[in-house]
Amino acid sequence: MxxxxxxxxxxxxxxxxxxFASLVLAVAVVTSVALLAERVERALVKESSSFLAADLVVSSSVAIDPTWLERAQKMGVRTAQKASFGSMTFAGDEMHLASIKAVESSYPLRGAVKRSTVPFATDELDIEAVASGPQSGELWVDSRLLPLLNIELGDSIDVGDGSFNVSHILIEEPDSGSSFSAFGARILMNWSDLPASGVIQPGSRVSYRFLIAASEGQEDNFETYVDWLKQQLDIHDRLITPDEAQASIASTMDKGRRFLLLAGSIGVVLAxxxxxxxxxxxxxxxxxxxxxxxxxxxxxxxxxxxxxxxIILLGIAGSVVGLLIGWSFHQLLISVVRDWLPITLPAAGSRPWITGFATGILCLLGFTLPALWHLPTQSPLAVLRRDSQAKSLNSLIRGSLGVLTVARFTLLV
Amino acid sequence: MIEVSNINKQVVTSEGTLNILQQINLSVARGESLAIIGPSGSGKSTLLGILAGLDMPSSGTVAIDGEDITAMDEEGRAAVRAGHVGFVFQSFHLLPGLTALENVALPLELQGIDNALQTARQYLQRVGLGERVTHYPRQLSGGEQQRVALARAFACRPAILFADEPTGNLDTGTGEKINDLLFDLNAEEGTTLILVTHEKTLAARCGRRLELQAGRQVEQLAESA
Structure with missing residues (x-):
């Protein structure tokens, strides 16, 4: 060739x-910033996921379609179902309208459930964080239910047709901030006990939640599944993202993104x-x-x-080298700040690499191509007369193209 | 091979219209050699540029092998140049980033000729630079650079070779050697040669001479001395 x-x-x-050096610099700066931003963002999403107990949640007024579960299982996506409803609880002559949450054994997909054997426990030493909810036949209850029903830990209470052992005090579950806790004492029960209790009948007012999370290393499958799931949603269903789940986290993520974007833009302008x-x-x-x-x-x-x-060949070569240097630089940055980071950064996806590579090509098209644009108009007469040289593109146009390139870059990140 | 009819070239300057060439008529047969001579500013290089299809006359026609190149656009003239024309320049015009071999091979590569490097090597050997193929222009003397330029021009086997003051930047001794090489290669390749020169000895070696003064022909196709 x-x-x-x-x-x-x-x-x-x-x-x-x-x-080449300028190109590599632009790509390396953007790649390192984008990699860092992506990893921090993913870490924040993961953190905020613990407020949601999942990466994504579908809230529905009807039971979850079994095909959703089957497909998730096939694609290696982790799932958990949850049903929230109000129901009367009985212990002897005492009764109380409790807020009950029935969860599958896989719940929570993110975060942990905090329980205790000490009612109204506030001392961290008395509180235990566990990765799943109650076993079948057990209930974890809000401390205030004990005096309300006049019971103690280890006693049994009736919920619907079933009788369950109150084994632990429920201190906190990841998604306890939802409206579920707005009334009655909270009770956490195992999903498999629902049929025996018979508390959910046709016409019962139940809020179903379908929790999903990506398995380790299968983030792409998760994205594919979410895309598919979005198409399955109907009028009864609503998708809840971590952003919605935690507005403050979303705000932090937005600020972080803006800061890193600014840093990247300055790098691109200089390069x-x-x-x-x-x-x-x-x-x-x-x-x-x-x-x-x-x-x-x-x-x-x-x-x-x-x-x-x-130009294209140079762009590809420069971008590849820039990507490698950008990756190394972001690793260096992470190693420097690792001690101050309270969270473990997950691996980045493909977006920073695509952004870095596209930056290289974009920079060449925005900054180099205009400089070379006049070359084909060069007169052959210039071999005899030096005054017959082509006029280069107006510097105002070239400057405008450069500004447009940076503007395009800001949209890219 | 080349038919020139009533060529005029005018340029508009701040001081008015300047006549660079006026009523030039010329015919060059295949294999002939023609020297265009005249004082500085007489329009020699302008005429060369027009004959080679690098420039356009204000009026008149130039036909190469029966094709009127003055009726063509730049792309059409480029196609004619690609098939017929080669150049040697006063300042050699070698590309400084390329070796002697690459400089000679470049036009061949652009034409898509197979074994461009091998052909280039053969021509460099013919001009006596077989041992200098990997040398860059800055590592070669002026005479050597012009020999590379000659190899580059002849390697494309042009039907017509245009030379603009080929020895203008060389000392007399070196210039003589380059002239010998130019005419030897020209004879071997059967190329039509049109050159612009100040040098009477070089002009005298051409089959015909055309003298210009202030843009006009003052000596119509003078016989070779």
Missing amino acids: LALKMLLRSWRGGQLGLI GIALALASHHFANGQLLQVALFKSWGISASRVRKLYFQQ
Whole structure:
């Protein structure tokens, strides 16, 4: 391929070093920032997921469609079902309208349930965080239910047709902030006990929740499943994201994103200026070559194609190197701040890599291509007369293209 | 091969219209050699540019092998140049980032010719630079650079070679050697040669001479000395 041969010769002649370095710098800055932003964002999402007890939740007024569960199982997506409802509880002559939450054994998918054997416990030593809810036949109850029903831990209470052992005090569950806790003492029961209790009947007012979370290393499957799930939702269903679940976390994430975007934009602007200057210098060095090409009968369209191919090849090479350097730099940044980070950063997805690579191509199109734009219009007469050189693109237009490139970049991140 | 009829070239300057060439008529047969001579500013290089299809006359026609290149657009003239024309320049115009071999091979590569490097190597050997193929222009003397330029021009096997002051930047001794090489290669390749020069000795080696003064022909197709 002639364009590649020409590119390698220009590289060897030292004419591309500055362009390549500027390009690598732009891509490396953006990649490192994007990788860091993505990982921090994912960590924050994961943290906020614990407020939701999942990565995503579908809230529904009807029971969850079994096909959703089957597909999730096939795609390796973790699931848990939850049903919230109000029901009368009885212990001897005492009764209380409690807020009951029936959860599957896999609940919670994110975060932990806090329980205790000490009523009204406030001492952390008395509180235990566990990864799942009560076993079948057990109930974990709000402390205030004990005096309300005049019972103690270990006693049994009746819920619907079933009788259950009150084994623990429920201190806190991840999604306890929902409206579920607005009335009555909270009770957590096992999902498998629902049929025996017979508390849910046709016409019962039940709020169903379908909790889903990505399995480790299967984030892509999760995204695919969510896309599919969104298409299955009907009027009874509502998707709840971590952003919605925790407005404050969403605000933090937004601020973080803006800060990192600003840092990335400054990097792109600086690298863009260097790229534009280096490209202008390179273009001036190519005028004689293009005049020779044209005197040898090479058409303007062929000249344009040859230089465009070189730019694309240079963009690919510079972007790949920039991605590698950006990755190394972000690793370095993380190693420096690791001790101050209260959370473990999960791996980044494909977006930062795509952003970094696209930045390289975008920078070349925005800063280098305008500098080379006039080359094909170079007169072949320039081989005889130096005053016959092509006029370069107006600096105002080139500047505008550069600004547009940076603006486009801000949309990209 | 080349038919020139009533060529005029005018340029508009701040001081008015300037006549660079006026009523030039010329015919060059295949394999002929023609020297365009005249003082500085007489329009020699302008005429060369028009004959080669690099520039357009204000009026008149230039036909190469029966094709009127003055009726063509730049793309059309480029196609004619690609098939017929080669150049040698006063300042050599070698690309500084390329070796001698790559400089000679480049036009061949652009034409998509197979074994471009091998052909380039053969022509460099013919001009006596077989041992200098990996040298860059800055590592070569002026005479050597012009020999590379000659190899580059002849390697494409042009039907017509245009030379603009080919020895203008060289000392007399070196210039003589380059002239010998130019005419030897021209004879071997059977190329039509049109050159612009100040040098009477070089002009004298051409089959015909065309003298210009202030843009006009003052000596119509003078016989070779």
